Amino acid sequence: MALIPVQLAGRSYEVRVGTGLLYDLAVEAKPFLRKRYACIVADANARRSWGETVGRSLEAAGIAPRWYDVAPGEASKSWESLAGLTDWLLKQNVERGDHVFALGGGVVGDLTGFACAILKRGCGFVQLPTTLLAQVDSSVGGKTAINTSAGKNLVGAFHQPSLVLADLDTLSTLPSREVRAGYAEVLKYGVLGDNDFFEWLEDRAYSVLALQRQSLEEAVARSVRAKARIVAEDERETSGARALLNLGHTFGHALEAETGFSDKLLHGEAVALGMVLAARYSARQGLMGGEDAERVTRAVDAAGLPAEISALDLCCTGAALTAHMLHDKKMDAGSLPFVLLRGIGAAYLDGEVNLADVAAFLDEQLQAH
CATH class of the missing domain: 1.20.1090.10 (Dehydroquinate synthase-like - alpha domain)
Known part of the structure; x- marks a missing residue:
């Protein structure tokens, strides 16, 4: 496994690249699991492929997964999707010290990261990128955004994740x-x-x-x-x-x-x-x-x-x-x-x-x- 630090003043975090990371999610992300449940925002396709793996890892550690599904595709990076997700996170009583997990590609990472940037003026999130593009690009660096009628990624925020787990096993399920x-x-x-x-x-x-x-x-x-x-x-x-x-x-x-x-x-x-x-x-x-x-x-x-x-x-x-x-x-x-x-x-x-x-x-x- 490769361990790559992203060095930022006072807010450094680690990107881990390897296999089996989702199978061991409860161990890999232990510092960011402080409650008996974890909120996971997931691309619907990614959840079908990896939801059971993620769920089993969390449940074995006594943590109940709470899922929020996002439809695949850029259309989900919208005002409507952002409102729906933030409302759901508030209903889950997400606090500023909590971490939300983003399972999927760049769309889910962008949407989740932006929601976490504005929720209660900022809560934490962990990236679980399941596409090659997300693993090498969008999951690293803290750019989060949605699309509007005026163009792509024009409304967003810089909000760094606390951890990125790039599990190479997930790429085997991609077209x-x-x-x-x-x-x-x-x-x-x-x-x-x-x-x-x-x-x-x-x-x-x-x-x-x-x-x-x-x-x-x-x-x-x-x-x-x-x-x-x-x-x-x-x-x-x-x-x-x-x-x-x-x-x-x-x-x-x-x-x-x-x-x-x-x-x-x-x-x-x-x-x-x-x-x-x-x-x-x-x-x-x-x-x-x-x-x-x-x-x-x-x-x-x-x-x-x-x-x-x-x-x-x-x-x-x-x-x-x-x-x-x-x-x-x-x-x-x-x-x-x-x-x-x-x-x-x-x-x-x-x-x-x-x-x-x-x-x-x-x-x-x-x-x-």
């Missing part, structure tokens, strides 16, 4: 498409800041995607360590360091919006294609070599992720996609910073990108291939 979508975020850490890790993934993508234990644990642990370093440096995304984690997201969120935040394009798939576009745009601007951009494209394609906009069969223009970007929460004083690349492992934040030029670039991509 292969979900595993690939999560792998996009793993690949992102190599592209943005670790050329050695990117090369390692070029050689071992198959074994990671096949969930071979040794490669999988190393990939997840290296990803979490990378994010932990960045979060420790820039917890609230004020210095620009944490903004580098948005590599692929500005393009990706625009594509998600154009596809209606639907299953037509999963978040990880959007990030993967967004990384390809960021690399190609960087090469177009002369910031990095075309061969490096092609290596990013090949790595995305080799993982079975979308590497061309044409695969989405969109009926839109580059201007329509950039219009979505204007709703991005990273807008600052009317400008939108882009994460671009000077090479693989060398991302940087560019605050002077011309959106009209980005629209022209996207038109080229829409018409290509």
